[in-house]
Amino acid sequence: MARALEKIIIVGCGPGAESYLTPAAREAAQKADVLIVSRRLQDLFPEVLAERIDSGTDIEGTIDLMAARRDAGLQVVLLATGDPGIASLAQPVIRRFGRENCEVIPGISSVQVAFARLGVAWEDARIVSAHSRDPEESAADLRDAGKLAILGGREGSLKWAAGLIPELGSGRRIFLCEELTLPGEKVREVEAEELLKVPVASRAIILVIREELIP
């Protein structure tokens, strides 16, 4: 009888600091024969002697490699920054292998940390990813969001946000949250036009919040 293949384990690794990595994430990583990692996470779990495959930018190519290793009977573990439910490879991987063949270990998202730093609840937040390219959403699509979290540490993400924010209407405050949980963490309030001038860390979130929603 054919042996059942292992589930792909997708592990949320938090925003960067070891102290924000959960014991469940650590435990899951130890099971790996093959770790799929981005450049940013490559130094995590040095004690795990698994094959490491760079998740790179070729999503389909990476998923093909995952399938080949799984078919060979190996345990494949995909590491995601923050929580896998936000802007990660988790969705294309789950679509390809099927939900029943994947296990997701949640992680602490950088979005959670950003809102936590301000003491603002985020159950009603809209999250937009400008991480790798400008989002398709327009100001009209986002105007109703009282709380907006924009992911992106590209210079282009800041330019996009600087163009968008004035079109959302007045009465909003803007917070630039960089390197969250890491030694260089910086959370500061800025004006929209400042976003055009500030050099930004590659890990950054912009929160745009209606002023009456800030305690």
Ligand SMILES: C[S@@+](CC[C@H](N)C(=O)[O-])C[C@H]1O[C@@H](n2cnc3c(N)ncnc32)[C@H](O)[C@@H]1O
């Ligand atoms: C590919 S997305 C992944 C988001 C991740 N799944 C999460 O839940 O945090 C990468 C983006 O997350 C944000 N990010 C990740 N780590 C961060 C950190 N330590 N500080 C600030 N932003 C961070 C940045 O906006 C970055 O461009």
